[in-house]
Amino acid sequence: MPELAQNRPAAGLRADPRVLARERRRERALAFGVYAFLIIVSLPLVAGYGWLVLNSFSTELVHGVWPEGFTLRHWRFLWEPPSDYYPDLWRTTWNTLWLAIGMTVTMVAVATPTAYALSRMKFRGRSLFLALTLILHAFPGITLLIATYYVLRTLGLLNSIPGVFLVKAALMLPLGVWVMKGFYDAISWDVEMSALVDGASRIQTWYKVMLPQVMPGVASISIFSFIYGWSEYIYVITFIQDKNAWTLSSYINSIVGDYRFLDYGLLSATALFYIAPVLLFFFFTQKYLMRVTIGGTKGGS
Amino acid sequence: MARIRLEGLTKAFGPVVAVNDVNLSIEDGELLALLGPSGCGKSTILLMLAGIYRPTRGDIYFDDQRVNDVPPKGRGVGLVFQSYALYPHMTVFDNIAFPLRLRRAKREEIERRVREVARTAQIEELLARKPSQLSGGQQQRVALCRALVKEPELLLLDEPLSNLDARLRIETRTEIKRLQRELGITTILVTHDQIEALTMADRIAVMRSGVIEQLSKPQELYERPANLFVASFIGDPPMNLVRMEFRNDGGMPRLETAGLTIQLPPSARPQLERAEGREVVLGVRPEDLRFRTEPAPGLPVAQVFMLEPLGRDTLVDMRAGQQSIRALVPGSSEAKIGDTVYLQLEVEKLHVFDGVTGVRLDLGAGEQPALRVEAKGGA
Ligand SMILES: Nc1ncnc2c1ncn2[C@@H]1O[C@H](COP(=O)(O)OP(=O)(O)OP(=O)(O)O)[C@@H](O)[C@H]1O
Ligand SMILES: [Mg+2]
Numbered sequence: 001m002p003e004l005a006q007n008r009p010a011a012g013l014r015a016d017p018r019v020l021a022r023e024r025r026r027e028r029a030l031a032f033g034v035y036a037f038l039i040i041v042s043l044p045l046v047a048g049y050g051w052l053v054l055n056s057f058s059t060e061l062v063h064g065v066w067p068e069g070f071t072l073r074h075w076r077f078l079w080e081p082p083s084d085y086y087p088d089l090w091r092t093t094w095n096t097l098w099l100a101i102g103m104t105v106t107m108v109a110v111a112t113p114t115a116y117a118l119s120r121m122k123f124r125g126r127s128l129f130l131a132l133t134l135i136l137h138a139f140p141g142i143t144l145l146i147a148t149y150y151v152l153r154t155l156g157l158l159n160s161i162p163g164v165f166l167v168k169a170a171l172m173l174p175l176g177v178w179v180m181k182g183f184y185d186a187i188s189w190d191v192e193m194s195a196l197v198d199g200a201s202r203i204q205t206w207y208k209v210m211l212p213q214v215m216p217g218v219a220s221i222s223i224f225s226f227i228y229g230w231s232e233y234i235y236v237i238t239f240i241q242d243k244n245a246w247t248l249s250s251y252i253n254s255i256v257g258d259y260r261f262l263d264y265g266l267l268s269a270t271a272l273f274y275i276a277p278v279l280l281f282f283f284f285t286q287k288y289l290m291r292v293t294i295g296g297t298k299g300g301s
Numbered sequence: 302m303a304r305i306r307l308e309g310l311t312k313a314f315g316p317v318v319a320v321n322d323v324n325l326s327i328e329d330g331e332l333l334a335l336l337g338p339s340g341c342g343k344s345t346i347l348l349m350l351a352g353i354y355r356p357t358r359g360d361i362y363f364d365d366q367r368v369n370d371v372p373p374k375g376r377g378v379g380l381v382f383q384s385y386a387l388y389p390h391m392t393v394f395d396n397i398a399f400p401l402r403l404r405r406a407k408r409e410e411i412e413r414r415v416r417e418v419a420r421t422a423q424i425e426e427l428l429a430r431k432p433s434q435l436s437g438g439q440q441q442r443v444a445l446c447r448a449l450v451k452e453p454e455l456l457l458l459d460e461p462l463s464n465l466d467a468r469l470r471i472e473t474r475t476e477i478k479r480l481q482r483e484l485g486i487t488t489i490l491v492t493h494d495q496i497e498a499l500t501m502a503d504r505i506a507v508m509r510s511g512v513i514e515q516l517s518k519p520q521e522l523y524e525r526p527a528n529l530f531v532a533s534f535i536g537d538p539p540m541n542l543v544r545m546e547f548r549n550d551g552g553m554p555r556l557e558t559a560g561l562t563i564q565l566p567p568s569a570r571p572q573l574e575r576a577e578g579r580e581v582v583l584g585v586r587p588e589d590l591r592f593r594t595e596p597a598p599g600l601p602v603a604q605v606f607m608l609e610p611l612g613r614d615t616l617v618d619m620r621a622g623q624q625s626i627r628a629l630v631p632g633s634s635e636a637k638i639g640d641t642v643y644l645q646l647e648v649e650k651l652h653v654f655d656g657v658t659g660v661r662l663d664l665g666a667g668e669q670p671a672l673r674v675e676a677k678g679g680a
Contacts (some may be wrong), residue, residue, distance in 0.1 A: 190386035197351045198400040198447070199374040208399075212390040 055268035074265035078273070086251065087243040095161055096230060096247040102165040103229030104222050107176045110169070111221055114216070115180030116206060120192070137174035144171075145238055153238055158243040164235045172228060175219045183217035184210065219288040223281075230278055242271060248274045303363045303377075303454040304329050305350070310359035312345050319345040322359070323510035330485040331632070332478070334498035337508030338534070343491040344383070345511075347457045351378045375402075379448030379486075383460040385440045393419075393443050394428040400451040410534055418446045421480065432543040437464045439474065449484070455479070455519060456488040463496060471494075474501055495535055499523070507531050525652075529659035532584050538616060540584045541626045544656060547573050549580050553636050556583055556653075560622015561601050566648055573662060580656030587616065587629035587652035592642040600643035605636045629666065668677070 055061055076082075077089060117123075118130060119175035148167050150156075157163030187210060195205040211218075233249040240250060251272060255267050305327040312320040320342040327333045335343045348354045352373035361368050364374075368376060387396050394415055402412045419425045422442040432440055440652060441461060448456060461477065462470045476655040478501050481488050492498050498505045499519045506516045507530075515527040525533035532540050545556040545563070554573065563583065573581070592603070603626060607618035615634045619626045619642065626644075636642055653662045 188384060188386065190382045190384045191388065193348070193351075193353050194380065194386035195388070195399075196373045197355060197380045199377060199403040199451070201374065204403065209388055215483060 035151055052268045052272055055264055056272055074263075074269040077266060077270060080275050081107050082189075082255070082263075086254070087246055089251070091244070092246045092248055094253050096249075099165050099232060099236070099247055100226045100229035102162060103172075104225040106165060106169040107172060107221055107225040108218055110173055111176035111180045112208075112211070112218060113206075114173075115177045115184055116210065118177065119181045119184035133174035133177060136171075137178075139171075141171045142234065145234070148235075149238065155209060157239075159240050159245050161240075161245060161247075164232065164239055165229060166234055167239070168229065169225070172225065176225070179221055180214060180217045183214040187213050216288060219285070223285045223289055226281065227278055230281075232284075304365075305455060305487060305489075306362040306365075308362070309358045310346070310349065310361065311357050312342070312349060312354060313357045318511055320349070322520045323511075323513055325506060325513065325516065327487055328643050330486055330502060331503045332481055332488045332490060334490045334492060334502035334505045335508060336492055336495060336498040336505050336534075338493060340362050341508045342511040343493075343508060344459055347354045347380065347459055347489065349382050350376075350455065350457060352376050354604065356394070375599055377451070377453050377454035378457060379451060380457045381441075381444045381448050381459060381461045383463060385432075385444040385464075387440055389432050391431075392428065393424065393432070393435070396432065396443055397428075397446045400447065404451075414450055415446075418450045421449075422446050436468045438473070441465065445477070445480075445526055449480075449486075453486065456486045458488065458490045460492055461490070462492070463494070470497075477501065478479065487550075493646050499535075507534060509534075525661070526584075527661050529582060529584075532654065532661075534584055535618075536626055537630060538587050540652070541590065543583045543624050543626070544580055546582050547577060547579065549574070551579055556581065558622065558624065558627065561624055563601060563646060563651075564599065569648070581662065582654040582656055582659070584652035584654065585626075585646065585650065587627045588614075590628040591630075591645040592617075592619075592628060592636070593645060594640060594642055597643045600645060603642050603644055605634075605638050605640045605642060608634055608636075608638060 051065075052069045056074050057070055057072070058067035059071045059073070060067075062068055077086075080166065081087070081089065101221070152158045152163045154169070155163070157166070191209060191213075192205055195209040196202070200208060232247070233253070236247050236249050237253055238245060248270070252267070252270050255270060256262065305325075307323050307325040310320060310323040310325075311318065323346065325333075332613060335346060337343055345354060349356050352368070352371060352375075358371060363376070390397065391399065397415045397418065398411050401414060406414075409677045412618065415428070416425065419428055422445060424439060424442045424446065427435060427439060427443070431517065432443065435443065441464065445458075445461065458477070462473055465473060476496060490498070499522075502519060504516060504518055505522050507514045507522065509530050515522060515531045517525075517527075522531065522535055526535060526540075529542070533542060543558060543561070545558040545561070548555050550559055552567075554569050556565065593600075601621055603619040603621035605617060606620050608626070609618065610633060611617040613627050613628075613633055617628045617630060617634050617636065621644070654660060656663055
């Protein structure tokens with residue numbers, strides 16, 4: 001009997017302090033192992049960010065690692081362009097923000113009603129449509145680059161931020177729609193019918209009863225879209241040449257691709273400037289994301 | 302308040318006919334129960350009355366006005382869902398106020414009416430909470446308040462008590478009944494619990510597979526079930542049902558099966574004539590079955606097989622020939638397991654059904670009204 005208790009403590013035997021202590025030790029060892037593993041695998045990432053910070057504030061990195069001399073020289077781009085070649089930084093930042101917000105608004109505005117229709121309404125071609133959106137999502141966006149270039153040129157949307165976020169949103173919409181559909185599916189029909197019986201129209205039911213319940217979904221696709229929009233690179237450098245429409249990724253791209261020697265200090269400073277808002281944004285919104293799985297809100301119905 | 306009439310109401314979901322040709326009229330202020338097993342179409346009828354489902358065929362009238370094409374918001378119906386269907390993102394107050402706000406009622410009026418109905422249901426102190434912070438019984442009250450606050454013409458309750466524990470169910474039963482009486486609202490109560498239906502309803506419609514099998518007052522449903530289905534559905538413990546043959550030779554009308562013969566009064570003859578030589582089903586409620594332990598000539602004989610004390614009563618399980626028969630006797634039974642007992646049957650308490658169609662056959666004991674339900678072909 002005692003052996004049994006040691007091997008697998010049953011609820012009634014938990015009170016034994018020796019068993020408890022052993023349990024606790026084992027748990028602590030396990031936690032230690034997990035943390036050690038996580039620290040080791042995330043070390044390269046942390047080192048990368050650390051290198052960026054050091055590089056941007058020091059005059060020189062000895063052997064590429066040891067910082068020497070503190071300077072703000074690399075951050076001068078904040079008030080004066082590194083050379084005549086570069087557009088105004090704040091205009092570029094504004095363009096980046098415009099891209100991120102435009103992307104977010106488009107995604108939410110299209111995915112929210114579309115997912116409602118797919119979740120709640122019966123219409124011909126519904127399942128075909130669902131299957132097609134998945135296929136579209138599986139399509140690597142890069143293969144469409146040339147085709148979309150021509151489409152945008154025809155529409156006169158080249159060299160414009162809306163051109164980029166429309167393409168980007170179109171490619172991300174399948175994911176957004178599926179996420180939102182999961183949230184709608186989790187709401188019971190009874191609640192919707194109840195609103196109708198209470199005297200709401202179909203539209204009122206949607207925005208007074210359904211929409212508030214899928215807000216976690218709206219939050220999650222907004223966060224994703226914003227971050228994707230902010231950090232978009234390939235479509236920006238393909239579709240936008242006009243310096244007035246540059247975003248920060250074009251800016252950094254041209255620092256990296258500068259014909260002169262590569263200025264690591266400047267590159268690090270601009271890179272930090274570029275990722276800081278995303279990190280901050282993520283820091284403040286991650287609690288919404290943590291509540292979300294594809295199926296709906298965690299712990300929800 | 303309204304008088305409700307359903308005419309030939311039918312609803313099919315693809316190949317599934319959920320409600321089949323239902324005719325029903327409900328008087329102003331009446332409480333009608335729809336009683337039947339799971340999946341028989343009760344909720345479907347409610348949702349058609351509320352305007353959520355469109356009937357495949359047939360008409361719905363509120364006070365002689367055909368409402369088939371009237372959307373839910375125009376019907377003045379209050380509906381309490383089995384799941385309560387409260388709006389999880391709103392407080393209790395906002396839940397109850399929701400129908401009023403949609404009607405653009407004035408602020409003060411909303412405030413007044415919500416508090417009033419909340420007071421009646423004794424949930425005033427819960428108004429600031431969210432539904433997730435309420436117990437099942439409290440949620441049920443909120444759902445009821447939300448249905449009542451708009452002063453509906455017709456109140457529909459879809460198994461409102463099924464999520465409550467036994468005690469709360471009895472309390473709420475009385476409370477709903479009282480409220481319904483006071484307000485005089487025409488009400489349809491859906492339930493699969495016969496006690497609920499028998500205690501609350503003015504009339505009961507027993508349903509099976511989308512069809513109304515019997516529509517009558519609770520007492521009559523119990524005393525004169527119109528067919529085998531109703532007989533076996535109503536009553537707990539269920540009615541004893543024994544397949545027997547009707548014999549009339551030798552001027553002695555009687556029912557026979559292996560090891561059991563039951564004499565019938567001569568008055569039973571004309572009613573059963575057409576069943577002559579055919580199979581019938583005899584039904585006796587356990588509580589109507591009496592027996593004695595002293596031998597008596599001419600009474601059917603049975604052996605006590607098992608005793609199940611239920612507290613107030615005892616359920617006596619007996620074997621008569623090959624038939625298993627149960628009797629419910631008050632107190633504890635004087636008979637012991639293995640005893641031979643003699644069954645005493647009162648003709649007025651016997652139910653006889655056609656062996657093929659299941660329709661009730663009258664024994665002609667005393668005067669009784671004619672059958673209400675006609676035989677259904679092949680049922
Ligand atoms: N929306 C629907 N689509 C397809 N079939 C349905 C639909 N709603 C109900 N049915 C079918 O119609 C029949 C009646 O369903 P209904 O919900 O009215 O039963 P019920 O009597 O309320 O049962 P319960 O007591 O279990 O609630 C069932 O066979 C059910 O499967
Ligand atoms: Mg139901």
